[in-house]
Amino acid sequence: MLIIRYETAGAVHVGVAEDDGTVRRLGVPSLGLLLALPTDEIRSVVERSGPAEDGAVKRLPPVDGQTEVWASGVTYVRSRAARREESQAPDVYSLVYDAERPELFFKSAAWRVCGDGEPIGIRPDSAVDVPEPELALVLNATGRIVGYTVCDDVSSRSIEGENPLYLPQAKVYAGSCALGPGIRPAWEVPDATALGIGVVVRRGSGVAFEGTTSTSLLHRTLDDLAAYLFRSMHFPEGAILSTGTGLVPALDFTLHEGDVVEITVDGVGTLTNPVVAATPAAFAWLAAR
Template structure:
């Protein structure tokens, strides 16, 4: 089995030298613990003396200015940090953590209406191509030819809903896909996400599951979007398919949420418009020689990222420490891995790589959630650690 290794070429944005990258690392030693860092001139700068948590930094009135003006201690080169963040780690040296701490980890589902509707058409047609064409004709008569342009909650979406009801095709997933209200759920507990180079966990009882490559927004307590990173919203399709009430079990297991490698802050070189046009690619490499390639184009999303953030934080729900928000994916693997008709599912040992030119790449190896390293460092541990290091003011 090849060892998973991280380096500048396979992990950082193509223009990383001009990008504003912030994140978290684990510092070794008796007085060690999580540290907030910024990448500057190829060096990893520890900013913990100024911002004990990444949520505090992102909740600053002007985080970009703060990052540019901040002073701190160099922890070494970004190249050395990445080299020690793969599967062969020296615990006496710093290594990457997920770039989130006290922020709530939220996710939006069913945000790509066009692919969702096509799946419903195929399902209701029962594999009959002629029947599928008949159903598609009814849909196109209601909303036109380009389903990608369908705006959730619009009059066109409501006409489509009526057509689907009449054809007995309506479902709760379509409601959140084309209705006015987005599906927003909690993906993982605070501090439970794993970073690049760590194992990701699949529930051992699942036989049909897949990665979900997504762009993830970084949002402060006031709802201001300050940057983005990459995420893997690991999903158990068999659990969720049995019942929508099993969503939390399908989504939230040990090591089932990966984020990283860094949050890229918005600046003169990177903005929310770049997120809106982001191309996210996926590659799965199995120990059996299997390779799966896919992509998700953010310009096909049905709900604008800013709207999804506004549906998460508003007068009805607040997040005092901010949140990160998975934006959903266009990617849904259907290629058979082993036997015809059984589609794709993970196997232990798979290496999942999620990448984007502007955000870098997130790499994780698949294991089962009971075999992944246990999550033991919670909020209480974080507060105790920061207090012992004299970082709580």
């Protein structure tokens, strides 16, 4: 099953989507309030889902309220190599890869997150933009891993490569964060350290880029990443923490408007997003949702 946010009859609800597509409503008003609960209570709420919805359902991004999205960097060998290739200050990436403390950075407020099927953005002032396919941890208010979702940590390689201090502009802008299609409960994932991750970028009738990796190649443990995020931060409605990417195209690849990015994490789901230019007007709908 997947824990989802969805809209039906003009109202937004939290529910579970069964493998056969059946959607059942949960007894909580928001995902944030669900993540405010202890792990055992979250499981109890999820397993007490109600009757099936009988109307049309539109799925929404699996994050709301005060829940924040954060991300990890340089957690795979390929990520370290790619950052060194693009950067004018390559040593910082080798240093953080080998350091005890991981690179963690803020990625998105809940209301700015794009969902499955919704557009993602590439910056008009960037020469090289790439998808970053990642497993994302869903953490409750005490920092426990209670689920997993798929993240596209869309990034400007050219802006970050110019100067590491430009990381926020390379990583945080309209359409730069997509999550979905829902949250796979942690108790349904036997081993999150051995999940295949794949990405396909479709361009017209062809494939512009594709690749696969595995969470088994992560340089850091999932619990360690979560623990560092919660060291000096309080998340009353939990947090989403993306765990970094092991799939980075060569520097001669960049996303184009009209591309479609498909990211699959085995056992979690597939996230699909078309690509548009990240102008303020193109993503004004996020604030009105």
